Amino acid sequence: MKVDYSSKLFEQAKNYIPGGVNSPVRAFRAVGGTPIFVKRGLGSRILDVDGNEFIDFVCSWGPHIFGHLPKFVKNTIIEQLENGTSFGAPTIQEVRLAQLICELVPSIEMVRLVNSGTEATMSAIRLARAYTSREKIIKFAGCYHGHFDAFLVSAGSGALTFGVPNSPGVTVGVAKDTYIARYNDIDSVYRIVKENPNQIAAIIIEPVAGNMGVVPPKEGFLQKLKDMCTDEGILLVFDEVITGFRLAPGGAQELYGVVPDITTLGKIIGGGLPVGAFGGRKEIMELLAPTGPVYQAGTLSGNPIAVSAGLAVLKFIKENPSIYKSLEFKASLLEEGIKVNLSRFGKRFTLNRIGSMLTLFFTENEVTDLESALKSDTVLYASYFHKMLDRGIYLPCSQFEAMFISYAHTEDEIKFFVKTQFEVFKELFQ
Numbered sequence: 066m067k068v069d070y071s072s073k074l075f076e077q078a079k080n081y082i083p084g085g086v087n088s089p090v091r092a093f094r095a096v097g098g099t100p101i102f103v104k105r106g107l108g109s110r111i112l113d114v115d116g117n118e119f120i121d122f123v124c125s126w127g128p129h130i131f132g133h134l135p136k137f138v139k140n141t142i143i144e145q146l147e148n149g150t151s152f153g154a155p156t157i158q159e160v161r162l163a164q165l166i167c168e169l170v171p172s173i174e175m176v177r178l179v180n181s182g183t184e185a186t187m188s189a190i191r192l193a194r195a196y197t198s199r200e201k202i203i204k205f206a207g208c209y210h211g212h213f214d215a216f217l218v219s220a221g222s223g224a225l226t227f228g229v230p231n232s233p234g235v236t237v238g239v240a241k242d243t244y245i246a247r248y249n250d251i252d253s254v255y256r257i258v259k260e261n262p263n264q265i266a267a268i269i270i271e272p273v274a275g276n277m278g279v280v281p282p283k284e285g286f287l288q289k290l291k292d293m294c295t296d297e298g299i300l301l302v303f304d305e306v307i308t309g310f311r312l313a314p315g316g317a318q319e320l321y322g323v324v325p326d327i328t329t330l331g332k333i334i335g336g337g338l339p340v341g342a343f344g345g346r347k348e349i350m351e352l353l354a355p356t357g358p359v360y361q362a363g364t365l366s367g368n369p370i371a372v373s374a375g376l377a378v379l380k381f382i383k384e385n386p387s388i389y390k391s392l393e394f395k396a397s398l399l400e401e402g403i404k405v406n407l408s409r410f411g412k413r414f415t416l417n418r419i420g421s422m423l424t425l426f427f428t429e430n431e432v433t434d435l436e437s438a439l440k441s442d443t444v445l446y447a448s449y450f451h452k453m454l455d456r457g458i459y460l461p462c463s464q465f466e467a468m469f470i471s472y473a474h475t476e477d478e479i480k481f482f483v484k485t486q487f488e489v490f491k492e493l494f495q
């Protein structure tokens with residue numbers, strides 16, 4: 066694999082962009098080496114500026130459920146482009162997208178479109194605070210909800226019950242309003258709620274965690290959260306920025322049968338362009354300006370091109386619900402293959418998979434929360450990553466990110482993955 070031009074570009078980039086990247090994970094810090102600069106993507110493949118081709122299992126970190134540039138998205142974008150790029154005025158497309166989101170996700174009666182997942186979650190929290198007239202929120206260690214201050218918080222030391230900033234620039238005051246619970250540990254949530262009677266506005270959670278690697282909820286965990294929220298007058302926010310339209314047309318809430326008060330969306334609903342959304346019951350959503358007092362806005366929100374791309378994707382999903390069977394089939398094939406490879410080398414590493422999102426954790430412990438995820442051998446992951454990359458397979462450049470399969474991936478590509486992984490395991494373990 067040649068990385069001459071990528072390396073050169075990376076050196077240039079570092080002069081003008083902090084760390085050479087516009088989002089930190091892209092810099093390959095967790096695995097070392099030079100990030101590849103991507104030139105184009107088509108279907109399941111990406112091509113870098115040095116001419117290397119890869120089978121892409123990152124899929125832009127989730128959006129490309131149909132692979133890169135499916136025809137129906139490309140055509141829609143071209144068609145819309147002819148009409149102009151942005152008006153700052155209402156358009157047909159945003160109404161149709163909102164309508165379709167409400168139809169596919171029954172807990173969403175009304176939705177506001179934004180430009181990113183971060184905007185969706187930060188606005189959802191403001192709304193939940195306004196609705197409940199409470200200020201504090203609970204999040205889970207290992208869940209990621211974007212880079213809003215209130216989420217860049219970690220658990221305080223034993224003596225503290227509230228959170229502390231985990232990034233400079235986040236004020237102690239802001240961090241104090243965020244409490245950190247443990248994923249899959251209902252008692253950890255219960256304790257915080259009991260210690261703060263009538264003060265918790267919202268509990269925000271990834272219903273299937275994807276940002277500490279894939280960690281599914283334990284049986285009954287989400288329902289218990291929901292029951293607690295109902296009892297205590299807390300709003301339950303499902304951050305489905307990854308899982309929305311990934312696991313089912315109605316997201317993780319459809320899969321697990323648990324109904325949140327507010328849902329946040331992103332990634333897939335933009336069809337590869339920047340779109341986010343948050344929605345829920347009408348009585349909550351109508352608190353937003355201009356019907357209500359809660360301010361929220363965006364110059365490019367509902368952008369006609371971005372929204373058209375998202376609309377094309379959601380329409381395709383609605384008309385072809387069988388895609389989830391195909392994704393499940395390919396993902397289970399991959400899971401089986403990986404498990405066979407592991408057993409051939411006597412390794413009992415943990416593979417977590419829900420639908421088309423999965424993570425192979427390099428630890429033999431069960432991974433159910435951040436603490437257990439962190440037991441993974443990240444040095445081993447780094448060499449695994451590079452050996453796979455050298456052989457044409459593009460994986461997430463961190464142990465703690467989900468790997469995605471798209472509708473464009475073929476059975477042959479899955480088999481190629483398994484065969485390649487076997488060769489890599491041979492180098493690593495023999």
Ligand SMILES: *Cc1c(COP(=O)(O)O)cnc(C)c1O
Nearest residue numbers: 181182183209210211304306307
């Ligand atoms: C990616 C992600 C976000 C943030 O979305 P951006 O578009 O990157 O701002 C929020 N929540 C979850 C669960 C995510 O995976």
